[in-house]
Amino acid sequence: MATVIIPTPLRKFTNQTARLQVEAETVGEIIEKITVDFPELKKHLLDPQGSIRSFVNIFSGDDDIRDLQHEKTKISQSTIISIVPAIAGGI
Amino acid sequence: MSTPEITFTKEELARYNRHIIIPEFGEAAQQKLKAARVLIIGSGGLGSPALLYLTAAGVGTIGIVDFDVVDDSNLQRQVLFDIHEIGKPKVEAARRRLEALNPHVRFILHNTHINSGNALDIIKDYDVVADGTDNFPTRYLVNDATLLLDKPNVYASIFQFEGQVSVFNYVNRQGERGPNYRDLYPTPPPPGLVPSCAEGGVLGVLPGIIGSLQALEVIKVITGIGEPLSGRFFTFDALNFENRTFNIKRRDDNPVNGKNPTIHELIDYEQFCGMRAVEEKPVKEITVQELYDWQVKGKKFKLIDVREPYEYKIVQIGGDLIPLATVSEHADQIPRDVDVVMYCNAGVRSLKAIRELEEKFGFGNLYNLKGGILAYIDQVQPELIRY
Numbered sequence: 001m002a003t004v005i006i007p008t009p010l011r012k013f014t015n016q017t018a019r020l021q022v023e024a025e026t027v028g029e030i031i032e033k034i035t036v037d038f039p040e041l042k043k044h045l046l047d048p049q050g051s052i053r054s055f056v057n058i059f060s061g062d063d064d065i066r067d068l069q070h071e072k073t074k075i076s077q078s079t080i081i082s083i084v085p086a087i088a089g090g091i
Numbered sequence: 092m093s094t095p096e097i098t099f100t101k102e103e104l105a106r107y108n109r110h111i112i113i114p115e116f117g118e119a120a121q122q123k124l125k126a127a128r129v130l131i132i133g134s135g136g137l138g139s140p141a142l143l144y145l146t147a148a149g150v151g152t153i154g155i156v157d158f159d160v161v162d163d164s165n166l167q168r169q170v171l172f173d174i175h176e177i178g179k180p181k182v183e184a185a186r187r188r189l190e191a192l193n194p195h196v197r198f199i200l201h202n203t204h205i206n207s208g209n210a211l212d213i214i215k216d217y218d219v220v221a222d223g224t225d226n227f228p229t230r231y232l233v234n235d236a237t238l239l240l241d242k243p244n245v246y247a248s249i250f251q252f253e254g255q256v257s258v259f260n261y262v263n264r265q266g267e268r269g270p271n272y273r274d275l276y277p278t279p280p281p282p283g284l285v286p287s288c289a290e291g292g293v294l295g296v297l298p299g300i301i302g303s304l305q306a307l308e309v310i311k312v313i314t315g316i317g318e319p320l321s322g323r324f325f326t327f328d329a330l331n332f333e334n335r336t337f338n339i340k341r342r343d344d345n346p347v348n349g350k351n352p353t354i355h356e357l358i359d360y361e362q363f364c365g366m367r368a369v370e371e372k373p374v375k376e377i378t379v380q381e382l383y384d385w386q387v388k389g390k391k392f393k394l395i396d397v398r399e400p401y402e403y404k405i406v407q408i409g410g411d412l413i414p415l416a417t418v419s420e421h422a423d424q425i426p427r428d429v430d431v432v433m434y435c436n437a438g439v440r441s442l443k444a445i446r447e448l449e450e451k452f453g454f455g456n457l458y459n460l461k462g463g464i465l466a467y468i469d470q471v472q473p474e475l476i477r478y
Binding site: 005007008018043054055057063064067084085086089090 | 133135136137138159165169222223224225226227229230247248249250251252253255275276277278279280284285291293298324326328330331333335336337338339340342
Protein backbone atom coordinates (compact mmCIF):
# COMPACT_ATOMS: atom_id res chain seq x y z
CA MET A 1 0.00 0.00 0.00
CA ALA A 2 1.45 3.34 -1.00
CA THR A 3 1.06 6.26 1.37
CA VAL A 4 -0.49 9.53 0.21
CA ILE A 5 0.19 12.67 2.25
CA ILE A 6 -2.75 15.07 2.10
CA PRO A 7 -1.89 18.76 2.66
CA THR A 8 -3.72 20.58 5.46
CA PRO A 9 -5.95 22.72 3.16
CA LEU A 10 -7.38 19.52 1.58
CA ARG A 11 -7.84 17.52 4.79
CA LYS A 12 -11.32 18.91 5.24
CA PHE A 13 -12.24 16.73 2.25
CA THR A 14 -10.63 13.55 3.70
CA ASN A 15 -12.29 13.59 7.14
CA GLN A 16 -9.13 15.30 8.46
CA THR A 17 -7.01 12.29 7.51
CA ALA A 18 -3.42 13.34 6.82
CA ARG A 19 -2.18 10.03 5.38
CA LEU A 20 -4.12 7.69 3.16
CA GLN A 21 -3.08 4.13 2.38
CA VAL A 22 -3.89 3.25 -1.21
CA GLU A 23 -3.40 0.05 -3.19
CA ALA A 24 -2.34 1.06 -6.70
CA GLU A 25 0.37 0.61 -9.31
CA THR A 26 0.62 4.09 -10.77
CA VAL A 27 0.20 7.65 -9.57
CA GLY A 28 -2.81 7.99 -11.90
CA GLU A 29 -4.54 5.08 -10.16
CA ILE A 30 -3.88 6.64 -6.78
CA ILE A 31 -5.46 9.92 -7.82
CA GLU A 32 -8.42 8.09 -9.29
CA LYS A 33 -8.97 6.04 -6.12
CA ILE A 34 -8.74 8.90 -3.67
CA THR A 35 -11.06 11.09 -5.76
CA VAL A 36 -13.60 8.25 -5.79
CA ASP A 37 -13.27 7.70 -2.03
CA PHE A 38 -13.34 11.46 -1.35
CA PRO A 39 -15.31 13.06 -4.21
CA GLU A 40 -14.79 16.61 -2.96
CA LEU A 41 -11.05 16.26 -3.58
CA LYS A 42 -11.71 15.97 -7.28
CA LYS A 43 -12.22 19.60 -8.21
CA HIS A 44 -9.13 20.57 -6.23
CA LEU A 45 -6.87 17.97 -7.88
CA LEU A 46 -8.22 17.59 -11.39
CA ASP A 47 -9.30 20.05 -14.07
CA PRO A 48 -12.59 19.54 -15.96
CA GLN A 49 -10.70 17.41 -18.52
CA GLY A 50 -9.49 15.09 -15.75
CA SER A 51 -5.83 16.17 -15.81
CA ILE A 52 -3.94 17.03 -12.65
CA ARG A 53 -4.18 20.77 -12.14
CA SER A 54 -1.00 22.70 -12.87
CA PHE A 55 -1.03 24.42 -9.47
CA VAL A 56 -1.11 21.07 -7.67
CA ASN A 57 2.22 19.26 -7.57
CA ILE A 58 2.42 15.54 -7.02
CA PHE A 59 5.70 14.13 -5.80
CA SER A 60 6.55 10.44 -5.85
CA GLY A 61 9.16 10.10 -3.13
CA ASP A 62 11.27 13.24 -3.56
CA ASP A 63 10.58 13.76 -7.26
CA ASP A 64 7.98 15.71 -9.19
CA ILE A 65 5.98 13.26 -11.33
CA ARG A 66 6.39 15.73 -14.23
CA ASP A 67 10.08 14.74 -14.15
CA LEU A 68 9.11 11.04 -14.07
CA GLN A 69 6.30 9.52 -16.14
CA HIS A 70 3.54 11.89 -15.03
CA GLU A 71 0.36 9.96 -14.11
CA LYS A 72 1.94 6.76 -15.45
CA THR A 73 4.71 6.91 -12.84
CA LYS A 74 4.99 3.44 -11.25
CA ILE A 75 4.84 3.20 -7.50
CA SER A 76 5.82 0.55 -5.02
CA GLN A 77 4.45 -0.48 -1.64
CA SER A 78 6.84 1.84 0.12
CA THR A 79 6.31 4.90 -2.09
CA ILE A 80 5.19 8.07 -0.40
CA ILE A 81 3.10 10.31 -2.62
CA SER A 82 2.89 13.97 -1.57
CA ILE A 83 0.27 16.37 -2.84
CA VAL A 84 1.53 19.96 -2.61
CA PRO A 85 -0.80 22.70 -3.89
CA ALA A 86 0.42 26.25 -4.51
CA ILE A 87 -0.07 28.59 -1.56
CA ALA A 88 0.65 32.30 -1.65
CA GLY A 89 0.35 33.60 1.91
CA GLY A 90 3.01 35.74 3.47
CA ILE A 91 1.60 38.54 5.57
CA MET B 92 31.49 38.52 -5.13
CA SER B 93 34.91 39.94 -4.16
CA THR B 94 34.77 42.47 -1.36
CA PRO B 95 38.30 43.64 -0.49
CA GLU B 96 37.19 47.28 -0.09
CA ILE B 97 34.70 46.43 2.70
CA THR B 98 36.09 47.26 6.12
CA PHE B 99 34.61 47.17 9.60
CA THR B 100 34.77 49.57 12.52
CA LYS B 101 35.74 48.21 15.91
CA GLU B 102 32.09 48.34 16.94
CA GLU B 103 31.07 46.27 13.94
CA LEU B 104 33.80 43.70 14.53
CA ALA B 105 32.64 43.37 18.11
CA ARG B 106 29.01 43.09 17.12
CA TYR B 107 29.55 40.46 14.44
CA ASN B 108 32.08 38.50 16.50
CA ARG B 109 29.81 35.43 16.79
CA HIS B 110 29.65 35.23 12.99
CA ILE B 111 33.30 35.91 12.36
CA ILE B 112 34.55 33.22 14.75
CA ILE B 113 32.68 30.50 12.85
CA PRO B 114 35.47 28.99 10.72
CA GLU B 115 33.25 28.46 7.64
CA PHE B 116 31.94 32.01 7.89
CA GLY B 117 34.72 34.31 9.01
CA GLU B 118 35.36 37.94 8.18
CA ALA B 119 35.07 37.21 4.45
CA ALA B 120 31.42 36.16 4.68
CA GLN B 121 30.64 39.09 6.97
CA GLN B 122 32.16 41.41 4.35
CA LYS B 123 29.90 39.90 1.71
CA LEU B 124 26.88 40.56 3.93
CA LYS B 125 27.93 44.17 4.40
CA ALA B 126 28.45 44.64 0.66
CA ALA B 127 25.07 43.09 -0.17
CA ARG B 128 21.85 44.81 -1.14
CA VAL B 129 18.77 42.77 -0.27
CA LEU B 130 15.18 43.61 -1.14
CA ILE B 131 12.42 42.28 1.12
CA ILE B 132 9.03 42.43 -0.56
CA GLY B 133 6.34 42.51 2.11
CA SER B 134 7.15 43.38 5.72
CA GLY B 135 4.38 41.25 7.23
CA GLY B 136 4.43 37.74 8.65
CA LEU B 137 7.38 36.47 6.63
CA GLY B 138 9.04 39.87 6.21
CA SER B 139 9.10 40.53 9.97
CA PRO B 140 11.48 37.74 11.01
CA ALA B 141 13.41 37.96 7.74
CA LEU B 142 14.03 41.69 8.25
CA LEU B 143 14.92 41.32 11.92
CA TYR B 144 17.47 38.56 11.30
CA LEU B 145 18.99 40.08 8.16
CA THR B 146 19.35 43.43 9.93
CA ALA B 147 20.88 41.78 12.99
CA ALA B 148 23.20 39.77 10.73
CA GLY B 149 24.62 42.94 9.20
CA VAL B 150 23.39 42.99 5.59
CA GLY B 151 24.71 46.34 4.34
CA THR B 152 21.66 47.65 2.50
CA ILE B 153 18.09 46.46 2.96
CA GLY B 154 15.19 47.63 0.82
CA ILE B 155 11.65 47.17 2.15
CA VAL B 156 8.58 47.16 -0.09
CA ASP B 157 5.18 47.55 1.56
CA PHE B 158 2.21 49.78 0.86
CA ASP B 159 0.25 48.93 4.00
CA VAL B 160 -0.16 50.49 7.44
CA VAL B 161 0.18 48.61 10.73
CA ASP B 162 -3.12 47.19 11.98
CA ASP B 163 -3.85 45.66 15.39
CA SER B 164 -4.75 42.34 13.73
CA ASN B 165 -1.20 42.18 12.29
CA LEU B 166 0.39 41.89 15.72
CA GLN B 167 -0.62 38.23 16.17
CA ARG B 168 2.32 37.35 13.86
CA GLN B 169 4.10 40.46 12.53
CA VAL B 170 6.65 40.71 15.33
CA LEU B 171 8.38 43.70 13.76
CA PHE B 172 5.61 46.02 14.96
CA ASP B 173 4.02 47.04 18.25
CA ILE B 174 0.90 48.83 19.43
CA HIS B 175 2.55 52.26 19.18
CA GLU B 176 2.89 51.85 15.40
CA ILE B 177 -0.77 51.06 14.64
CA GLY B 178 -2.01 53.18 11.76
CA LYS B 179 1.50 54.11 10.62
CA PRO B 180 3.08 53.01 7.32
CA LYS B 181 4.73 49.63 7.78
CA VAL B 182 7.94 50.61 6.00
CA GLU B 183 8.48 53.50 8.41
CA ALA B 184 7.56 51.48 11.49
CA ALA B 185 9.93 48.76 10.27
CA ARG B 186 12.78 51.23 9.81
CA ARG B 187 12.36 52.64 13.32
CA ARG B 188 12.57 49.19 14.86
CA LEU B 189 15.39 47.96 12.63
CA GLU B 190 17.56 51.06 12.99
CA ALA B 191 17.34 50.64 16.75
CA LEU B 192 18.50 47.04 16.26
CA ASN B 193 21.45 47.77 13.99
CA PRO B 194 22.63 51.31 13.17
CA HIS B 195 25.21 49.91 10.73
CA VAL B 196 22.58 48.98 8.16
CA ARG B 197 21.22 51.33 5.47
CA PHE B 198 17.50 51.07 4.73
CA ILE B 199 15.72 52.06 1.53
CA LEU B 200 11.94 52.35 1.82
CA HIS B 201 9.52 51.65 -1.01
CA ASN B 202 6.13 52.65 0.40
CA THR B 203 4.23 51.41 -2.63
CA HIS B 204 2.34 48.54 -4.23
CA ILE B 205 4.80 46.61 -6.35
CA ASN B 206 3.33 46.18 -9.84
CA SER B 207 4.29 45.61 -13.45
CA GLY B 208 4.97 49.34 -13.89
CA ASN B 209 7.50 49.74 -11.07
CA ALA B 210 8.86 46.26 -10.25
CA LEU B 211 11.90 46.30 -12.55
CA ASP B 212 12.85 49.76 -11.36
CA ILE B 213 12.56 48.79 -7.70
CA ILE B 214 14.36 45.44 -8.00
CA LYS B 215 17.18 46.35 -10.40
CA ASP B 216 19.57 47.83 -7.83
CA TYR B 217 19.47 44.85 -5.46
CA ASP B 218 21.54 41.66 -5.41
CA VAL B 219 18.98 39.32 -3.85
CA VAL B 220 15.19 39.45 -3.52
CA ALA B 221 13.12 37.77 -0.81
CA ASP B 222 9.44 37.49 -1.65
CA GLY B 223 7.06 37.44 1.31
CA THR B 224 3.93 38.78 -0.36
CA ASP B 225 0.45 37.34 0.03
CA ASN B 226 -1.10 36.77 -3.38
CA PHE B 227 -0.50 34.87 -6.59
CA PRO B 228 -0.28 37.84 -9.02
CA THR B 229 2.57 39.35 -6.99
CA ARG B 230 4.31 35.96 -6.70
CA TYR B 231 4.41 35.62 -10.49
CA LEU B 232 5.31 39.30 -10.92
CA VAL B 233 8.30 39.04 -8.57
CA ASN B 234 9.35 35.76 -10.17
CA ASP B 235 9.31 37.15 -13.69
CA ALA B 236 10.96 40.42 -12.69
CA THR B 237 13.83 38.57 -11.01
CA LEU B 238 14.24 36.37 -14.09
CA LEU B 239 14.31 39.36 -16.44
CA LEU B 240 16.84 41.12 -14.18
CA ASP B 241 18.86 37.96 -13.48
CA LYS B 242 18.52 38.08 -9.66
CA PRO B 243 18.13 35.18 -7.24
CA ASN B 244 14.71 35.09 -5.58
CA VAL B 245 14.41 33.53 -2.13
CA TYR B 246 10.82 32.32 -2.02
CA ALA B 247 8.71 31.50 1.02
CA SER B 248 4.99 31.05 1.36
CA ILE B 249 2.60 30.10 4.16
CA PHE B 250 -1.01 29.08 4.65
CA GLN B 251 -2.71 28.02 7.86
CA PHE B 252 -0.23 25.35 9.10
CA GLU B 253 1.90 24.84 5.99
CA GLY B 254 5.04 26.56 4.80
CA GLN B 255 7.11 26.36 1.61
CA VAL B 256 10.64 27.58 0.89
CA SER B 257 12.88 27.49 -2.18
CA VAL B 258 15.62 29.53 -3.83
CA PHE B 259 14.73 30.44 -7.40
CA ASN B 260 16.89 31.49 -10.34
CA TYR B 261 20.11 30.81 -8.46
CA VAL B 262 23.29 30.34 -10.49
CA ASN B 263 25.69 27.96 -8.75
CA ARG B 264 29.47 27.88 -8.83
CA GLN B 265 29.39 25.76 -11.98
CA GLY B 266 27.32 28.43 -13.70
CA GLU B 267 24.18 26.26 -13.72
CA ARG B 268 20.93 28.15 -13.27
CA GLY B 269 18.29 26.63 -10.97
CA PRO B 270 14.52 26.48 -11.50
CA ASN B 271 12.02 29.20 -10.63
CA TYR B 272 8.40 29.59 -9.55
CA ARG B 273 7.03 28.98 -13.05
CA ASP B 274 8.90 25.67 -13.18
CA LEU B 275 7.39 24.67 -9.84
CA TYR B 276 3.86 25.96 -10.47
CA PRO B 277 3.34 26.72 -14.18
CA THR B 278 -0.01 28.43 -13.67
CA PRO B 279 -1.83 29.89 -10.67
CA PRO B 280 -5.06 28.51 -9.23
CA PRO B 281 -8.24 30.23 -10.37
CA PRO B 282 -9.40 32.97 -7.99
CA GLY B 283 -11.44 31.66 -5.09
CA LEU B 284 -10.18 28.07 -5.14
CA VAL B 285 -7.25 28.69 -2.80
CA PRO B 286 -8.10 31.11 0.00
CA SER B 287 -5.63 33.76 1.17
CA CYS B 288 -4.35 34.00 4.76
CA ALA B 289 -6.78 36.88 5.26
CA GLU B 290 -9.63 34.47 4.53
CA GLY B 291 -8.13 31.14 5.61
CA GLY B 292 -5.96 32.22 8.51
CA VAL B 293 -2.42 31.36 9.55
CA LEU B 294 -0.93 30.19 12.85
CA GLY B 295 1.13 33.18 14.00
CA VAL B 296 4.33 31.29 14.78
CA LEU B 297 4.43 29.65 11.32
CA PRO B 298 5.65 32.76 9.43
CA GLY B 299 8.19 33.17 12.25
CA ILE B 300 9.65 29.77 11.38
CA ILE B 301 9.38 30.06 7.61
CA GLY B 302 10.52 33.71 7.44
CA SER B 303 13.60 32.75 9.48
CA LEU B 304 14.39 30.01 6.97
CA GLN B 305 14.02 32.62 4.24
CA ALA B 306 16.58 34.83 6.02
CA LEU B 307 18.90 31.82 6.31
CA GLU B 308 18.74 31.19 2.57
CA VAL B 309 19.33 34.88 1.80
CA ILE B 310 22.49 34.73 3.92
CA LYS B 311 23.65 31.55 2.14
CA VAL B 312 23.01 33.04 -1.30
CA ILE B 313 24.99 36.18 -0.40
CA THR B 314 27.92 34.54 1.32
CA GLY B 315 28.15 31.35 -0.77
CA ILE B 316 28.41 29.17 2.33
CA GLY B 317 26.67 25.79 2.30
CA GLU B 318 24.21 24.69 -0.36
CA PRO B 319 21.35 27.11 -1.04
CA LEU B 320 17.92 25.52 -1.46
CA SER B 321 18.11 25.78 -5.25
CA GLY B 322 16.55 22.97 -7.29
CA ARG B 323 14.92 21.85 -4.06
CA PHE B 324 11.58 22.70 -2.55
CA PHE B 325 11.08 22.52 1.22
CA THR B 326 7.65 22.03 2.76
CA PHE B 327 6.75 22.15 6.44
CA ASP B 328 3.57 20.91 8.08
CA ALA B 329 3.39 22.45 11.54
CA LEU B 330 0.48 20.24 12.63
CA ASN B 331 2.27 16.92 12.12
CA PHE B 332 5.74 18.40 12.41
CA GLU B 333 6.66 16.88 9.10
CA ASN B 334 9.00 18.41 6.60
CA ARG B 335 9.97 17.20 3.18
CA THR B 336 12.48 18.45 0.64
CA PHE B 337 11.60 17.67 -2.96
CA ASN B 338 13.72 17.92 -6.10
CA ILE B 339 12.55 20.39 -8.69
CA LYS B 340 13.89 21.06 -12.17
CA ARG B 341 13.78 23.67 -14.88
CA ARG B 342 11.15 23.12 -17.54
CA ASP B 343 11.69 23.53 -21.27
CA ASP B 344 8.23 25.07 -21.60
CA ASN B 345 8.85 27.84 -19.04
CA PRO B 346 7.50 30.91 -20.88
CA VAL B 347 10.11 33.28 -19.41
CA ASN B 348 13.36 31.31 -19.53
CA GLY B 349 12.59 27.93 -21.11
CA LYS B 350 13.60 26.78 -24.59
CA ASN B 351 11.25 29.11 -26.47
CA PRO B 352 10.45 32.05 -24.23
CA THR B 353 7.28 33.96 -25.06
CA ILE B 354 7.38 36.46 -22.19
CA HIS B 355 10.08 39.10 -22.61
CA GLU B 356 8.65 41.81 -20.38
CA LEU B 357 6.34 42.02 -17.37
CA ILE B 358 2.71 41.23 -18.14
CA ASP B 359 -0.65 41.98 -16.50
CA TYR B 360 -0.47 39.55 -13.56
CA GLU B 361 -4.00 40.21 -12.32
CA GLN B 362 -5.23 39.06 -15.70
CA PHE B 363 -2.79 36.13 -15.78
CA CYS B 364 -4.20 34.97 -12.44
CA GLY B 365 -7.74 35.27 -13.71
CA MET B 366 -8.62 38.18 -11.45
CA ARG B 367 -10.00 40.14 -14.38
CA ALA B 368 -11.70 37.22 -16.12
CA VAL B 369 -15.21 38.13 -17.12
CA GLU B 370 -17.46 36.99 -14.30
CA GLU B 371 -20.83 35.43 -15.03
CA LYS B 372 -22.62 38.59 -14.07
CA PRO B 373 -21.61 41.63 -12.03
CA VAL B 374 -23.20 41.94 -8.61
CA LYS B 375 -24.86 45.20 -7.58
CA GLU B 376 -22.73 47.17 -5.16
CA ILE B 377 -23.22 49.95 -2.69
CA THR B 378 -20.49 52.08 -1.10
CA VAL B 379 -20.36 52.68 2.65
CA GLN B 380 -21.16 56.34 1.96
CA GLU B 381 -24.33 55.34 0.10
CA LEU B 382 -25.27 52.96 2.92
CA TYR B 383 -24.73 55.76 5.43
CA ASP B 384 -26.98 58.04 3.35
CA TRP B 385 -29.68 55.37 3.32
CA GLN B 386 -29.41 55.05 7.10
CA VAL B 387 -29.51 58.82 7.67
CA LYS B 388 -32.46 59.31 5.33
CA GLY B 389 -34.35 56.44 6.99
CA LYS B 390 -34.72 54.48 3.76
CA LYS B 391 -36.38 51.09 4.26
CA PHE B 392 -33.88 48.31 3.60
CA LYS B 393 -32.49 45.16 5.19
CA LEU B 394 -28.90 44.71 6.36
CA ILE B 395 -27.42 41.19 6.49
CA ASP B 396 -24.07 40.17 7.98
CA VAL B 397 -22.60 36.97 6.47
CA ARG B 398 -19.58 36.68 8.78
CA GLU B 399 -19.02 34.01 11.44
CA PRO B 400 -20.59 34.30 14.91
CA TYR B 401 -17.23 34.97 16.59
CA GLU B 402 -16.61 37.89 14.24
CA TYR B 403 -20.07 39.22 15.05
CA LYS B 404 -18.95 39.32 18.70
CA ILE B 405 -15.93 41.49 17.84
CA VAL B 406 -17.83 44.21 16.03
CA GLN B 407 -21.20 44.69 14.37
CA ILE B 408 -22.90 47.41 12.36
CA GLY B 409 -26.50 46.36 12.81
CA GLY B 410 -27.09 43.56 10.29
CA ASP B 411 -28.83 40.25 10.99
CA LEU B 412 -26.29 37.44 11.21
CA ILE B 413 -26.54 34.74 8.51
CA PRO B 414 -23.05 33.19 8.02
CA LEU B 415 -22.03 32.56 4.40
CA ALA B 416 -22.17 28.77 4.77
CA THR B 417 -25.84 28.95 5.82
CA VAL B 418 -27.27 31.59 3.43
CA SER B 419 -29.04 29.02 1.25
CA GLU B 420 -30.86 27.37 4.14
CA HIS B 421 -31.94 30.79 5.41
CA ALA B 422 -32.92 32.16 2.01
CA ASP B 423 -36.57 32.34 3.09
CA GLN B 424 -35.62 34.85 5.80
CA ILE B 425 -34.22 37.29 3.24
CA PRO B 426 -36.89 39.74 2.07
CA ARG B 427 -37.58 40.32 -1.62
CA ASP B 428 -39.74 43.43 -1.29
CA VAL B 429 -37.00 45.81 -0.05
CA ASP B 430 -33.36 46.35 -0.99
CA VAL B 431 -31.01 44.09 0.95
CA VAL B 432 -27.41 45.07 1.70
CA MET B 433 -25.07 42.17 2.48
CA TYR B 434 -21.65 42.59 4.03
CA CYS B 435 -18.73 40.75 5.61
CA ASN B 436 -15.33 41.96 6.80
CA ALA B 437 -13.90 43.07 3.45
CA GLY B 438 -16.59 42.28 0.87
CA VAL B 439 -15.47 38.94 -0.58
CA ARG B 440 -17.69 36.55 1.35
CA SER B 441 -20.77 38.75 0.90
CA LEU B 442 -20.09 38.73 -2.85
CA LYS B 443 -20.08 34.92 -2.78
CA ALA B 444 -23.30 34.91 -0.73
CA ILE B 445 -25.06 37.17 -3.23
CA ARG B 446 -23.93 35.07 -6.20
CA GLU B 447 -25.20 31.92 -4.47
CA LEU B 448 -28.57 33.48 -3.61
CA GLU B 449 -29.02 34.96 -7.09
CA GLU B 450 -28.13 31.69 -8.82
CA LYS B 451 -30.17 29.36 -6.61
CA PHE B 452 -33.13 31.52 -5.69
CA GLY B 453 -33.21 34.28 -8.29
CA PHE B 454 -32.88 37.24 -5.94
CA GLY B 455 -32.62 40.60 -7.71
CA ASN B 456 -32.61 43.01 -4.74
CA LEU B 457 -29.22 42.20 -3.16
CA TYR B 458 -26.40 44.75 -2.85
CA ASN B 459 -22.83 44.01 -1.81
CA LEU B 460 -21.30 46.49 0.62
CA LYS B 461 -18.04 47.48 -1.06
CA GLY B 462 -15.07 47.07 1.28
CA GLY B 463 -17.26 45.52 3.99
CA ILE B 464 -17.14 46.41 7.65
CA LEU B 465 -13.54 47.59 7.34
CA ALA B 466 -14.57 50.33 4.90
CA TYR B 467 -17.58 51.20 7.07
CA ILE B 468 -15.34 51.62 10.12
CA ASP B 469 -12.83 53.71 8.17
CA GLN B 470 -15.38 56.08 6.71
CA VAL B 471 -18.38 56.09 9.03
CA GLN B 472 -17.62 54.80 12.52
CA PRO B 473 -13.85 54.92 13.18
CA GLU B 474 -14.42 54.22 16.89
CA LEU B 475 -15.40 50.59 16.18
CA ILE B 476 -12.87 47.75 16.49
CA ARG B 477 -11.07 46.69 13.31
CA TYR B 478 -9.78 43.14 12.95
